[in-house]
Amino acid sequence: xxxxxxxxxxxxxxxxxxxxxxxxxxxxxxxxxxxxxxxxxxxxxxxxxxxxxxxxxxxxxxxxxxxxxxxxxxxxxxxxxxxxxxxxxxxxxxxxxxxxxxxxxxxxxxxxxxxxxxxxxxxxxxxxxxxxxxxxxxxxxxxxxxxxxxxxxxxxxxxxxxxxxxxxxxxxxxxxxxxxxxxxxxxxxxxxxxxxxxxxxxxxxxxxxxxxxxxxxxxxxxxxxxxxxxxxxxxxxxxxxxxxxxxxxxxxxxxxxxxxxxxxxxxxxxxxxxxxxxxxxxxxxxxxxxxxxxxxxxxxxxxxxxxxxxxxxxxxxxxxxxxxxxxxxxxxxxxxxxxxxxxxxxxxxxxxxxxxxxxxxxxxxxxxxxxxxxxxxxxxxxxxxxxxxxxxxxxxxxxxxxxxxxxxxxxxxxxxxxxxxxxxxxxxxxxxxxxxxxxxxxxxxxxxxxxxxxxxxxxxxxxxxxxxxxxxxxxxxxxxxxxxxxxxxxxxxxxxxxxxxxxxxxxxxxxxxxxxxxxxxxxxxxxxxxxxxxxxxxxxxxxxxxxxxxxxxxxxx
Amino acid sequence: xxxxxxxxxxxxxxxxxxxxxxxxxxxxxxxxxxxxxxxxxxxxxxxxxxxxxxxxxxxxxxxxxxxxxxxxxxxxxxxxxxxxxxxxxxxxxxxxxxxxxxxxxxxxxxxxxxxxxxxxxxxxxxxxxxxxxxxxxxxxxxxxxxxxxxxxxxxxxxxxxxxxxxxxxxxxxxxxxxxxxxxxxxxxxxxxxxxxxxxxxxxxxxxxxxxxxxxxxxxxxxxxxxxxxxxxxxxxxxxxxxxxxxxxxxxxxxxxxxxx
Numbered sequence: 001x002x003x004x005x006x007x008x009x010x011x012x013x014x015x016x017x018x019x020x021x022x023x024x025x026x027x028x029x030x031x032x033x034x035x036x037x038x039x040x041x042x043x044x045x046x047x048x049x050x051x052x053x054x055x056x057x058x059x060x061x062x063x064x065x066x067x068x069x070x071x072x073x074x075x076x077x078x079x080x081x082x083x084x085x086x087x088x089x090x091x092x093x094x095x096x097x098x099x100x101x102x103x104x105x106x107x108x109x110x111x112x113x114x115x116x117x118x119x120x121x122x123x124x125x126x127x128x129x130x131x132x133x134x135x136x137x138x139x140x141x142x143x144x145x146x147x148x149x150x151x152x153x154x155x156x157x158x159x160x161x162x163x164x165x166x167x168x169x170x171x172x173x174x175x176x177x178x179x180x181x182x183x184x185x186x187x188x189x190x191x192x193x194x195x196x197x198x199x200x201x202x203x204x205x206x207x208x209x210x211x212x213x214x215x216x217x218x219x220x221x222x223x224x225x226x227x228x229x230x231x232x233x234x235x236x237x238x239x240x241x242x243x244x245x246x247x248x249x250x251x252x253x254x255x256x257x258x259x260x261x262x263x264x265x266x267x268x269x270x271x272x273x274x275x276x277x278x279x280x281x282x283x284x285x286x287x288x289x290x291x292x293x294x295x296x297x298x299x300x301x302x303x304x305x306x307x308x309x310x311x312x313x314x315x316x317x318x319x320x321x322x323x324x325x326x327x328x329x330x331x332x333x334x335x336x337x338x339x340x341x342x343x344x345x346x347x348x349x350x351x352x353x354x355x356x357x358x359x360x361x362x363x364x365x366x367x368x369x370x371x372x373x374x375x376x377x378x379x380x381x382x383x384x385x386x387x388x389x390x391x392x393x394x395x396x397x398x399x400x401x402x403x404x405x406x407x408x409x410x411x412x413x414x415x416x417x418x419x420x421x422x423x424x425x426x427x428x429x430x431x432x433x434x435x436x437x438x439x440x441x442x443x444x445x446x447x448x449x450x451x452x453x454x455x456x457x458x459x460x461x462x463x464x465x466x467x468x469x470x471x472x473x474x475x476x477x478x479x480x481x482x483x484x485x486x487x488x489x490x491x492x493x494x495x496x497x498x499x500x501x502x503x504x505x506x507x508x509x510x511x512x513x514x515x516x517x518x519x520x521x522x523x524x525x526x527x528x529x530x531x532x533x534x535x536x537x538x539x540x541x542x543x544x545x546x547x548x549x550x551x552x553x554x555x556x557x
Numbered sequence: 558x559x560x561x562x563x564x565x566x567x568x569x570x571x572x573x574x575x576x577x578x579x580x581x582x583x584x585x586x587x588x589x590x591x592x593x594x595x596x597x598x599x600x601x602x603x604x605x606x607x608x609x610x611x612x613x614x615x616x617x618x619x620x621x622x623x624x625x626x627x628x629x630x631x632x633x634x635x636x637x638x639x640x641x642x643x644x645x646x647x648x649x650x651x652x653x654x655x656x657x658x659x660x661x662x663x664x665x666x667x668x669x670x671x672x673x674x675x676x677x678x679x680x681x682x683x684x685x686x687x688x689x690x691x692x693x694x695x696x697x698x699x700x701x702x703x704x705x706x707x708x709x710x711x712x713x714x715x716x717x718x719x720x721x722x723x724x725x726x727x728x729x730x731x732x733x734x735x736x737x738x739x740x741x742x743x744x745x746x747x748x749x750x751x752x753x754x755x756x757x758x759x760x761x762x763x764x765x766x767x768x769x770x771x772x773x774x775x776x777x778x779x780x781x782x783x784x785x786x787x788x789x790x791x792x793x794x795x796x797x798x799x800x801x802x803x804x805x806x807x808x809x810x811x812x813x814x815x816x817x
Contacts, residue, residue, distance in 0.1 A: 297623035298616055304730030411734065496615035502608040514744045517608045517615055521748060525609065528755025535759050539766035549685045 043242045051158070051194040059191035066187035071135040072148040074190045079147065086147035088255035094133040094155075096144055097121070099262050103383045108262050111140070114389050114434045116401050116423035116479035117209040117330065118364075123463035126168030127178070127440035127448075131204040138167045140463060153189045154203070155196045162189040163203075170440055171449025174363070198224060198234065201246040210364075211357075213320060214327045217373060217419035218485040222322035222353075230322035232489045250281045257281075264382045264404065264416075264482055283311040283487075308408075308513075310380075310416040312484050314494040318372040319419060319483050323352030329368035331424040332437075333474040336451040337362055343451065363448050365424075375417030375483045377507055381406030384480075389466060392432050393475065398422075399434070401479040408512035415510065419481040426457055430469030434477075436460035572792040577807035580699045581784035585645070588636050589781055595629045596761060598622075603754050626723055633720075647697075651706045654698050669702055676703040680770060694788040696798075711760055719753035722746050789813060 058064055063081065068074045079086050089095050098109035110121040110128070121128040122140055129137035135149045136142075143149075153162045165180040206212060206221050213220030222230055228240040233249070235241020250259040259265070259281035283291075289306050293299035305314075320326040337360075338344070348359030349369040357369050383405040393399045406413025426435040438459035439447045445459035453472060461468035499507045500517030507515065581589070598621060604610045605618035613621065640646040647653055652669050659665035675691040680703075683691075692701040700708060725746045733742055771777035772787075780786040785807055790798070798806040 297620045300623075301619060307730060307734070496619065500606070500608075500615045514747050516606050516747065519747075520607065520609075520751070524748065524751055524755070528752070528758065531755065531759045532762055535762045535766075539762065543766070543769070545685050549687075 043244070045242075045244050045248050047195045047197060047245045047247045048243070051197070054194065058193050061191075064187075064190050066190065068186035068190055071151055071153070071184075071186065074186050075135075075148045075150050075152050077190065078152045078193075085152070085255060086150060089133070089150055090144070090147065092133070092255055093260075095150060097132065099260075101262055101384070103263065104385055106386055106388060108386060108388075112388070113386055114401070114436065116421045116425065116477045117215060117327075118437075118439060119332075119425055119434075120436045120460065120464070123436060123438050123460055124440040126170060127166055129167050130164045131208075136167060152193070153186070155200045156193040157189040157200065158192045158194040158197070159185070159189050160199055161185050168440070169442060171442060171446040173449045196245075196247055198245045201250075205246075209327065211327075213324045215421075216481055216485070217319040217326035217328075218316065218481075218483045220320065220322065220324035220326070222324050223485065226322055226486075228489055229492060230488075231486050233487055234485075249285070251285075261482065262384060264380060264384055283315075287311070308414055310414045312417050312482075312487070313375075313377060313415050315487050315490070316375065316417055316483050316485075317488055317492060317494055317498075318374055319417075319486055320371045320373050321486055321488075323371070324355075325349065325351040325357055325369035325371045326373065326419065327367055327421070328370045328373065328419070329366075329422045330364070331366040331474075332426060333365065333424050334360070335362060335365035335447075336453065338451075362451060373419065374506065376420045377415050377417055377510060378404055378480075379406040379408060379410065379413040379510065380404040380416040380482075381410050381413040387434065389434055389436065389464065391434075393427065393434065395427060395429070395432060395473065395475040398476040398478050399427075401434075401477050404480060404482075408510070415507065417483040419483055421479040421481060423477045423479065424474045425477055426453060426472045427475045428461070428469050429471040429473035431467065433466075434475075435468075435472055436464040436466065438463060573813045574790050574792075574795055575787060575810040575813055576790045576795065577785055577810065578696065578788050578790060578798065579784040579802075579805040579807060580694070580696065580786050580788055581781060582643075582805075583784070584639055586781060586784055588632065588639070591632055592629065593761075595625045595632070596757065598625045599629065600754065600758055600761065607751060607754075623727065626720075626727070630720060633716075648700055649705060649708050649712060651702060651709050655702070672702050673706065676701055680767070684770060694786065696788060696790050696794045699786070699788065707760070707764075715753055715756045715760060718749055719757060722750040722753060726750055 061081075063077045066073075066077075068077070093099050093109060096109065097111040098107070100107050110132075112122070114120050118124070118128070125132070125137045125139050125142070133151050133154055134142075135151055137149070151164070154164060163180075163184060165184065166178045169175050170178055202219075202221065202224055205216070206219050206223060207214070208219070209215035213222075223234050226235050226239075226241070228235040231241065233242045233244045235243070237243040247257065250257050252258055265280045265282050284306075290303035291306075291311075292302040294303060302314075343362030344360075345358050345362070346360040347356035349357040349367075351357055351369065352371055358364075358367055359369075360366050381404075384402050385405065386402045387393060387399055404416070404418070426437060427433060428435055435457050437447055437453075438445050438456045441449075441459070443459075444450055445452075445455040447453065447456035450456070457472045458468060458470065494506070497505075497517065499505045500515065502518060502520075505518055507518070601610070601612050602618040602622040602625065605613050606615060606622060612618070640649075652665060655669045656662055656665040659668055672692060679688060679691050690701075694701065698705075726743075729743060729746065736742060768777050768781070769775070771780070777786075787810065790809075795806065795809060
């Protein structure tokens, strides 16, 4: 009898552990259940609130009566009271255009990298520094300690009338096109300053790459006043959004704030109460790492996604939404064509808001545009490695200007959405390195003027102090742009089967992990199906035999 | 609480009857049919999640699957309690009764195997020739040995494979970081869960067909609804039923073996 008693005991233990496990599981659900995160009524843009509640009217200060004729004059006036501001901005990448990645040691920044758009700011500062938070950045030699060149107004002007101009006049052939049409209202702007709102940030960041939404894909002029569907955070409270501005999420203190493309913030450190010090721009800073409702099975499962799937992956179903397209392809190799001996442009793309976009410009080449773009998803652990100007490339295949590191096996990596920019750009065909182009300048070597690549590249390499074989070619490049903005309202977030589907799911290309709905063992399914099929067949066969026998029996009787 | 079936032995010479007895109590029938519904729902939603069928959206399938799984686990907890307090668990353990009745364990095994072969032969062939089922159900053994073996396999193997892997699947994110840095465990869990699901499907199909193999195609299905079946009872059992559960003793049909 003993073995049987033992069997009973084993069965008993098994069953008892069922109860315990199920009990523990039940205990885990209940206490974690919590109310949904902060309702709309409690959210208010801290930036706008502080601007509205300022205790100083700058227009009354005698230091700001002006009249101001130049930027540095204004800055000196600002710094006469805000005497710590210059030292603070001195370390900001908006001023330095230099950045050393602490993870990779790579020396980055606008002055150093070659990108997949206008390729390089270095040497083209006369034009590019229109988006530099400083004045008079005319070339590579720029004194970062000359703090009166810092541009306070570009970030702090609240009149909306302040604008930046080209630093140097440029080639005579394009000079007229880029010359300022009216004087910069320095005095008025200086008297109406406040914390940066989206107009200040957007003026540069929405137009990166030389036009509306050209670079990022998720940062366009739509975000000045987006509908709720396009950006639930930036949409005004009247339109049903949260009415937040850039600096409500990109927080910081002392002229250094968070959110960097050079070091991606992929991990979230969790929720902080309003007003708590924050160093990272992440969804989790406000929403926590488990923002979904624990009390529903779906909410539970979604909360369990956040360790490996970035919020943006599901909550930004597509980028370049709201009617403004983003540039997805740029072919420099076709630049320089002339029509009737003159540079020309084609406007072959009409975007959602009705505006036409260039599909060819002699100065730049051929473009392709896209709207409502489904992002490309990649594992990202926050480390970004760039192909720097002196890094050797293999021109036989696409060169990744920047790559994100991470894989399914890397616990720090999460699946994140990206815009992939595809470009055909010049490189040194003998040394196999990316090329600098001299686009802006007054002389004969400025591409934006003479449209001569040979001269422009030679000059670009010379300014960059780089060896150049003298032979250039064009290479396919790819550049990644993390997609973090244009967060849709929750009802517009992705459905499960956008990814959890056998064929053509959004994550079809990602490997190294098991995903229900997409992955399976075909042999196991085949075997299971075979067994089930045989059972069914045997049943049907048996049933038929029984029916036949029954009929024979009846006939016999 | 239901009283335990008395430990009565079919003493030599005791009178036995063929009787209509309610052998499946109300709870047992509730358990069976609720479990059946939940398992069918779990199969449909589970294979939707697996991507094999598209009966529901993934989200709906996931929600229903989790809720049905939790419901089934609660049902099982109650059933386990019920099994042990009523002693019903004995019906589901192969060889248990045989070993208690046969003089040696080896004899018990031999008898048990012989009976299983007989029953299998009966289902495969005998039933077509109008033979009698070789096994007579009793109050102490309401499942034939083959049936008990199948249910034991379900309860001791297929079931646990599914719920252990299922709970591991559901709670995966709470423990995986502590166990392994890569997601490799999910593969193991998913494999076992899928395997269990296929076996469960095979069981359900086989079980559903075999349910038509009674005296008439609907006999056993009716029995599972009303709880009533023709079984062999001893005089002692008849008296016990009459005293404690007169409502379960529907009718005593005939004397099979007169008292000596």
